[in-house]
Amino acid sequence: MISTNLSIWDLRKMKTALKVFDGLPNNYAETNASFSSDEQLIFTGTSVEKDGRNGGLLCFFDRRKLELVSRVGISPHYSVIRSLWHPRINQVFATVGDKKEGGTHILYDPSVSQRGALVCVGRAPRKKSVDDYEVQPLIHNPHALPLFRDQPSRKRQREKMMKDPLKSHKPEAPVSGPGFGGKIGTTKGSLLTQYLMKEGGLIKETWMDEDPREAILKYADAAKNDPKFIAPAYAQTQPETVFAESDSDGEEKK
Template sequence: MSDTSTSDSDVEDDNDDLLPIASHVNIIHGLKTVSCLTLDSNGMRMITGGHDETMKMFDFTSMDKNFQPFRAIQPCPGRLLRVIEYKPNNDMILIIPGDCQAIVVNREASGKHIIYKTVLGDLYVTDMNRTKGHKSLLNYGCWNPSSNTDEFMTCADDCTLRMWSLRKRDQQLHVIRTKDECGRDVRTTTCTYSQSLYDDENSNLIAAGCDNGSILVWDRRRSFVHVTFKCLNAHLQNQSVTSLKWSYDNQILASRSTDHTLKIWDIRKFDQCLSSCENIYNHFSMTNISFSPNDKFIITGVSKCTNSNDDETNGKLMIFNRNNLSKPLNEILFNDSVIRTLWHPKLNQIFTTTNNGLVRIFYDEQRSPMAGVRLCLSRKEKKPKNQNDFVANIDPVIASSFTSNSIDEQRNIFPENRKDEKKSSSLHQHLVQTIVKPNIVGEEDPRVELLKHAKEAESNSKWVTPAYVYTQPKPIFQQQIEEENDGEDLLPLLKKHRNK
């Protein structure tokens, strides 16, 4: 027995050495629950969102130790955010708000950032197959993991899964209705695509979790009318399945539910789970699951129990071996509930969110590459800029030759070379005087100017006077000037008085 216990402890120590949990960094998103967490495939950018209706974008390549986002927007004002996910090729972002319509924005989420918005279903049509979109609140959404497609999937309280394409904007591609064993509609709480890393028979599967604890799986190569695999009693009745996640090899399906359990399944033997862990509290509908990059470990968050203050009821990040969920490999305590978890495959860093607006990132300097949050730790904090501060950077050596004292000294040394300031002029003034003619019309006397030409006009009459040389040699001028009456001009012609 002692040899067996020793070997088990050695295995646990080896597993702890593989986990990137030696150090951690805290990033503050806000004061409310952080229900959304996503990173691009390269690990360069991170997006968080939550119940404060704000989506914050962080760039690890330019961020310093202050961990401030480069953009914060409200894509759906008045609606809390449930899911945010990068597209596999990182050029678009899918946003699932607490609304009936999902939206797709560009990578920068700037300008006219909304690229696509799903169609709203007809509220007066009862047949879900005949509506062009969801007519109830959305619960979850995700991209197709294949990088050569523009397809994504959503699920809602209208008991349907709907697949959409950015190339078809008027309605959805397919509608899948979720039903129980009696044929009654049940609400769909989560959905997921199988991984497309391996081209096998399980790479075309779609799984959905319902609010009655059942898990349903369809094959895309067949009709969606009938379920391919199903487990109607996967979790307790009237308990919602909050997350479904396929392993990277598409052999294992992990499920998390509000019945405070974590289970793993093999769909070839879907009647009974392979392993499970109970009494791990889950009070949030966004609590999810993540697999490690080597597909050996599973992580999930645990909610804080509000009935007690013991350590056993605090929020936790629990790490399990994929083959055995009976006992966790490691538990990391939090002061609040842990909701979202993400183990990035390239960064080998673990990202978690809590219900108090905190994002905690775990890493290991030996096993995590120099990327992601480790880039920010190597940069110095930037000093905050104050608009009221004014800093003048003047070189004293250069400025000394232009001071007032130096100019006065030059004037005193060469007084004879300096012209009088009143008489001197600049080159600019000289050019203006030569180009622009002076305006002297206002300074001349018109009577004097006309008398200059009086003698010439009498001797050489050229214009008007030659016409009267023979008929009227002497000019006759009017002797009396009659007063003009402007009012008579306005009267009719027949009513004017004749002059006697």
């Protein structure tokens, strides 16, 4: 606790102060002293004492009589740090607080002050309407039973799924493309078995160099001797098949 003094000086006699007021506890270097709007009063704020007997006060001193006129209690728990007497609205503003929080107090006289705090004080309180919406406080209990526990947010669920190796595993893309030997799968080595068989010479891709007509006709004898699909259904009613002769043979006969 720092006990400060309020000293009043005369500019014509600067050797000694006219009056010194002791016993003004103060803990803040920002605490100031000011004049009233008519410059007849000097006032300053005080800090809360350790024993808790007095809270933050505003002390008013008469400039002419050099004596304490009044002590106004501002806050029982906070110190008065800054103060100001506004000349237009004739009201005193005092800021109070400590290292954690603070506030502002306004002193006014209904017969002397103008506007400012009187605008709020003279206004009737607003009546509640049925359309007013009040946000209900949300209470979180992390140790509640699973039935009453809050659902985790989507962000936390997504982060938990990304850490799970099974849920975060990307499925393999479906196999696409032409097959070989009746097996579905690309022939460019996407399947390990096909790749090994191709590299070992067990699979030879000859379809690129083979004539499509010749590839179909090599199964003609097997289809004729052992028909399976359309031919057996019309075996008794199908007339004899007659093919047109080749143009090249006709030209040779002529």
